[in-house]
Amino acid sequence: MKTTNDKKYLAVTLLLTLVIYSTARAQTVNTRLKKLFDSYYAESLHFDPILQTELGDHRFDDQVANNLTTAYRQEKYSFDRKYLKYLKDVDFQKLNTDDQISYGYLKEMLSTDLQGSTCHLEYIPFTQFISLPVDFGQLGQGNSAQPFTTPEQYLKWLKRAERFIPWMDTAKANMRKGINTGIVLPKALVLKIIPQLEALGNSDTASNVFFDPIRHFPASFTEHQKSTLKAKYAQIIAGKLLPSYREMAAFLKEEYLPKAQDHAGLNAIPEGPDMYRYYIRLYTSTDKSPEEFYQTGLKEVARITGEMEKVKTAFGFSGTLQEFFKFLRMDPQFMPFKTPEEVLQAYRNIYDKVKPHLSTLFDVTPKSQFEIRRVEAFREASANGPSYQSASFKDKRPGFFYVPVVDATRINTTFLGMEATFLHEAIPGHHYQLSLQDENTTLPAFRKFNNFKVFVEGWALYVETLGSQLGCYTSLAQKMGALNNDMQRALRLVVDVCLHTGKMNRQQAIDYLMNHESISEGDAMLSVERYMAFPAQALSYKTGQLEILRLKQLYEKQLGSRFNIIKFHHALITKGDMPLSVLDNYMARWAKEQNR
Known part of the structure; x- marks a missing residue:
């Protein structure tokens, strides 16, 4: 006759057996998926040998893929469909957190690529x-x-x-x-x-x-x-x-x-509206309509305008906001530079200002080095402001913060928003997130290159909101510069949609920018031409930033005293970039773990 203790022992034994069996099956699923990822990456290499060079894989440094031919495109889209089919055979619920992220990442990447197959993108x-x-x-x-x-x-x-x-x-x-x-x-x-x-x-x-x-x-x-x-x-x-x-x-x-x-936008050409919907998904990982982005943009423009009015008042300026913009653009005190070297040194000084504060917000630091460098002459004239080029830890190549200096005497410290720009493009913006991704040995190889700009640019724009905590924005001028940068990204939601749906022509878009931010006509023109050339890419910044801010506010409220900003940032930038739907699911699981 079995005693009560015997029954308890059998019950516990059975439970342990089920747990071990379930774990083994989960490990099998995860292992199988890792093999699928490896297979995908190995087969994908020949589609973009130049990308492999940029990632530090130099086996293909003598090759160029002609991605404009019909044969190439047919092969690439067949490849996408094959791996989407393979993913359908994987039990998503049995995957661990890291593999769920990578699964969702690959699925979105393949699906988006196939959406582009319906358009003649190769004609441009x-x-x-x-x-x-x-x-x-x-x-x-x-x-x-x-x-x-x-x-x-x-x-x-x-x-x-x-x-x-x-x-x-x-x-x-x-x-x-x-x-x-x-x-x-x-x-x-x-x-x-x-x-x-x-x-x-x-x-x-x-x-x-x-x-x-x-x-x-x-x-x-x-x-x-x-x-x-x-x-x-x-x-x-x-x-x-x-x-x-x-x-x-x-x-x-x-x-x-x-x-x-x-005309300025895609709406004016055959297949244009379909192309724009494809680019929206490519750069935001969402299927939102152009009108949704437009309305969000209008709300953000109104909010930031209110903040700018407060700074104008604190400045003691009695004119209109547009007159204040002109003052910021034209007053010599905001254009102190004589040489390109002085401009570069100003950014080095910002870096020195930020360094002591990084440990209050981050517990991870990239191993890759970082340099501030002037843009090469052959592309300086068309460069639309400072930019970042990713590091390669494998090649020991540093990340470069590129600064165009066509005329140092015309570099404006305020409407350029030098501090906010440095935080965004360099540290702890792109250099932190992209370098940590490059250095992460647990990521599948196909995720070493950033594919989801909405996450990458969203993170960098979110970082601009941390300026005060990083020792920046101590002057009204730099605070206004930060607001100007934020306004620029809000205006992109409005202008990009208007250009590519026909609500605005090129000149109307230039005028709209000049009415709402401190920007010269020349820079407004360069910005508008960028949105014309880069459909929907401009939507990625605010879309990603607003999603990260939403998650931050959600979990600050939900977790209360358990919310830790360092842990929140750690979670955001140690798993690589990802589509927003994947980010949402991942952070929900992270929040549950904080409650344990």
């Missing part, structure tokens, strides 16, 4: 902002992601340069198809692209950026190696690559420009 292969020809110039200059430390690496680059020329030919052929179907760029953008290509195709080898590597050979190279490489550069770079740039510039000027569209 590049703009002045999204441009493989310009990226190629950065790769070939010798101090970017493409390594130039051995003769073999020089030869790999020369092979890549030869393989890039068919890409240029296909781009030209596709743009002709675009002309025939009406899927063309706005004239204003074409006029910005032509000088970029002319500069990169410049036949003066003494100044052309592509010849920098043979102007600065490593000290270990022999004279024979140098002379051999110089001859090959003359044959391939001067003889083939540079002429392809000049031919593309001539094509754009003589054939494409006259057929380019007069």
Whole structure:
């Protein structure tokens, strides 16, 4: 006869058996998914060898994928459908937290890519902002992601340069198809692209950026190696690559420009509305309508305008807000610089100001180094403000905070929002989040590159709200600069939608920006042209920031005394970027763990 204790023992034994069995099955599911991720990554490598170079994988440094051909696109979309089918066979509920994030990440990435397959995106292969020809110039200059430390690496680059020329030919052929179907760029953008290509195709080898590597050979190279490489550069770079740039510039000027569209947005071309919906999903990971973004933008513009009025009053300025903007733009006290070096030093000083406060908000720091650098001359004129280029821990390449300084005397410390800009683009914005992602050895390899701009840009814009806690915004001028930056992102929700749905033309968009932020007409024009060239990308900033702020407010209220800002930030930036729906589910699980 079994006693009560015997029954309890059997019950406990049975429970433990079930737990062990369940855990084993979960481990099996997670292990199977990891193999799927590895398989996906291995098969995906040949689709974008230049990306692999940027990620520090140099097995493909001599290759270029012609992603503009019909054959390439068919292969890529078949690949997407295959892996979506594989994901459907995985039991999502049995996955651990990390694998649920990666599952949702891959599913959204594949689904979004397939949504783009219904549009002829290849008919608009590049703009002045999204441009493989310009990226190629950065790769070939010798101090970017493409390594130039051995003769073999020089030869790999020369092979890549030869393989890039068919890409240029296909781009030209596709743009002709675009002309025939009406899927063309706005004239204003074409006029910005032509000088970029002319500069990169410049036949003066003494100044052309592509010849920098043979102007600065490593000290270990022999004279024979140098002379051999110089001859090959003359044959391939001067003889083939540079002429392809000049031919593309001539094509754009003589054939494409006259057929380019007069309107500013996608709504004016066939397939335009479908393209815009695709870009919205690509850059926000949502299926929200343009009108939803527009209404959110109007609310944010109104809120920030109220905050600006308070700063204007504190400043003792009695005029209108627009007059205050003009004062901030024009008064010499806000333009103190004489040389590019002084501008760079000002950003170094901001970095020094921030450093002592980082430990009050973060318990993780990237291992990758960080540098402040001036933008290269060939792209400085078209650069729309400071930007960040990711580090590669594997290559020991630092992250670069790039600063354009066309004219140091016109750099305005206030309406540029120097402190807020540094926090966003550099530390603890992009450099923290992207470097930690790059250094995270537990992430599947396919997640090493940031794919969800709504998270990446949302995080960086959220960081701007931490300025006071990081020792910044102590002056009214820099507080106004921070508000101006925030306003700029709110205005993007309004202007981007208006441009691409036909509610505003280019000039109306420029005027709208100037009425609502402290910005020069030239900078307003550059901003509007960026939104024209980069549909929906401008929506990612505020969309991501508002979601992170919503989660912060939700869990501050829900967790009460258990809420810890350092732990909240740790959770946000140690798992890599992700779509917003995945972020929402992940943070809900994180909050439950804080209650234990």
